Amino acid sequence: MATNGAQSKAGDWRNYKRVLLPPIRDLHRLEVYEAHGGYQTLREVLTSDRWDPKSVIEEVKKSKLRGRGGAGFPTGLKWSFMPPVDDRPRFLCCNGDESEPGTFKDRQLMEFNPHQIFEGILIACYAMSVRTCYLYVRGEFARWIEHMERELEKLYAKGYVGQNIMGTDFSADIVIHKGAGAYICGEESSLMESVEGKRAYPRIKPPFPAQRGLWGYPTTINNVETLANVPLILHNGGEWFASIGAPNHPGPVLYGISGHVNRPGVYEYPTGMLITDLIYEVAGGIRGGKKLKAVIPGGSSTPPLRADMIDGVTMDAESLRETGSMMGTAGLLVLDEDTDMVSWLRRVAHFYAHESCGQCTPCREGTGWLENILTRIDEGEGRLRDLDLLLDLCDQMEGRTVCALADAAAWPVRYTILRFREEFEARCKPSLIPTGIDLTPTS
């Protein structure tokens, strides 16, 4: 593989030892998790003089951990936004409403290592002096919800959750909340609306959740994988964590690789992996020895990269931004040379039209319109001018709504058309009205 001389930032990844999903049988059971050192970090944090809430947050800041839910916001910084403790309740929400096409890494954690999530939640609760955490899980994950609830009961019975955890004066409850099948509930403010029992319309910001969150009280929302990293940081130190993978976006990451590869699945490796390594070595290459056409690096909302754009690109925020995409949730969709990009984009547009909550005008109407046009093009009835209309509509949607769903719907449309324009043009009939617009493809 040509790599333009760029190096993987993941170091000796071939000998990487997994820490989020370690190869231990039955780790999802409390007995097994404890036998392998589980909850020792929590005990240490709660009982040792070395740790107080402030120093825990400092350690997380030092680790440079960035949120794994898609936006990549520094976790320690987010925690420090919580206002000083007063007599009001405070909440933590753990976001397990993973529903974006191409993203399926949190469910692996919930299935195989739920106790690391619980331990991370409890440490986060301690760090932010939170008494209640809502673990919001996508409703379709019914089986894992069931077994997490079973394990959570064990934790309550053992005194690891609830009143006076491990005999200390720290108390915290975990409530598992089941979603009802809406993608929008993964947006942090609509997640809170959903927990409150309301229709999950995203809220306007400001105020931010740390000021006015659940029921108007200070709240922090973290992704499942983010919190699962926390016990590791506290156990091994922030510096250890910061030394893994890409310097500006460090740590282990669960790569969910899907699409036309030989071995799709969730793989744990450091950040900063070369995309080519992930496709050709980790996932065993393209199915049937075909050529690569496109990679969507972080779930369906991130802009797709053409095969000729990925040389030397590594999986971290900086590298992907320079290339013209995003890290997202590190859910890589790999598309081979036979993929019909028009049809693919139509399917993605359908998803966002179906999942738009309908609160804001540009998203409600725009997502439906995008799907209409793409359907027409896919069915061979499109006109060339439709492509410019699509780009126009993206302009009309982006940045004009309460939450980022409109952006997430517009980006794949905009960048798939810009990067695969010939393919779209080949499917369109000529416009009835000639346009004077420069149609040269650009990236």
Next chain:
Amino acid sequence: MPRITIDGTVYEFEGRPKLLQFCLDHGIELPHFCYHPALSIPANCRQCLVEVGMPVIDRETGKPKRDENGQPVIQFMPKLQTSCSLDMADGMVVKTHRTSEKVARAQRDNLEFLLINHPLDCPICDQAGKCPLQIQAYKYGPEGSRFEFLKVHKPKRVKLGPRVMLDAERCINCTRCVRFTDEISKSHQLTIIERGVKNYPITPPGVEFDDPYSMNVIDLCPVGALTSIDARFKARPWEMSATPSITITNAKGSNCYYWVRDNLIVEITARANAAVNGYWLPDEDRLDYHRFNENRPDGPEVRRDGRLVRVSWEEAYDRAVELLAGIDGRRILFLGSAYATVEDNYLLKRLAEALGADTPVYIPHIEPGHGDGWLRTDDRTPNAQGCQRLGILPVDEALVRSRLESGEIQAIYVLEDDPVGSGLFTAEALADIPVILHYYNTTNQTLVVADVALPAATVVETVGTYVNCDGHAQRVRPAKAIRTVNRVLMQEIGKSRLDQHGTPYDRWYNEKHQVDCKPSWEILPEVAERLGHPLRYKGPKYIMQEIAETIPAFAGATYEAMGLEGVRLAEIGAEV
């Protein structure tokens, strides 16, 4: 004081107002749909976007950076902001569509989105003509449409409740109606269902939208999605005139508009008045207009050979005087009315005084349990407080009945009420004495014993003052014309039209629907004069002026002071 620059003009402000409300208060129009000053701010229609910048602060000096011309350097936010939800801050610079092509484009784009699935059935829509979507689409929207697909279809005729009809296709999902039932009426009877482009408001399963304030959502709806089952398809806004007035269903005196076409009241809608009813009106107030159109009398009548016979107004006055003249004034019972205006009651009181009679009393109409502590009261009359402030007190029923039985009362003069219908007297008890009756409707049960029946102008036909249960004095204006010519009414009706220059010769002029009645302030002086007690005023305005000057409980309550929104009498120094 903090300052904000909007389109290059500097404004001072206090506190932390929201930008959109501040602009609306200062006459700077910004298009918007979901924002309503009485409701929470969801910022979901995305129509009120503006460009917002803040001065760049020099990190070293802590002061705003200045460019070579000494002007502060402004950093504009990368995204447009919804002005409805934006807290104003000192030094903020705002560009609206008037100065920013970016904002104008965003507003145009948004309207294009709003219209793609909107049915555009304006020609048959009740809202057309007063529709914020229609107005703003013409003003700020794009030319034509680039949408070449089937519009989304949704339920078209959903009876949400007994009074409100939903056309979900017209809905633009501003959620004003849902927020109204959540935040104002607290009935929680509406919610949004479905998702994305399919969503629309509806009641939860098994719930009927029977909120006693349900029809407010019709006023709130910025499109024609929610319409009144009672009023829909009856009249177009431009065929009607809207007269600002008050409702008389109860003692609250909620502010309203009376919509008139062909000289009939077609609809009653809410008129904002923070001191009385906010933006709201109970459903019963809105539907209470049939009394102005139906069962109305046709001219004065006098009883001859046991039957009421139609006569001229002069004959009726003469007959009344004939009946009263022979009776000692002290033997006449004058009944005032909590339905009538302060002016009319005052003239009745003056007449009673002149004849040496007792001060008039009024019949209270109290319906226990009807009130809700908000805009509905147990008292079903609009002016009980006005009567009391004039010294006209509730009737002592037992006393007047015994006085009637003992023959102490030898005649009754009734101002705009129904002593038989209300149960004060039986028809038999009044059969043998003269009864002179000012009345509104032919359903008035006292008519069977009335010797002189004088049709009186109702609240929609007269000029006058009502005092609500909180001591708020408010003027009413004529919304429709009566048969006879009265210069004062002619002038007032012209002024109160929405178009400000309506005349009786407008297209909604309809002779058939003119009631041959007169305001009591015109009838009473005629009767008084014939009895030898001149009671001449140039009009109700001058009557009220005299009341304001002579009765301490009305001190200062002139027409000028009352204006369009009335005055709280206690606040202008009137005695309580």
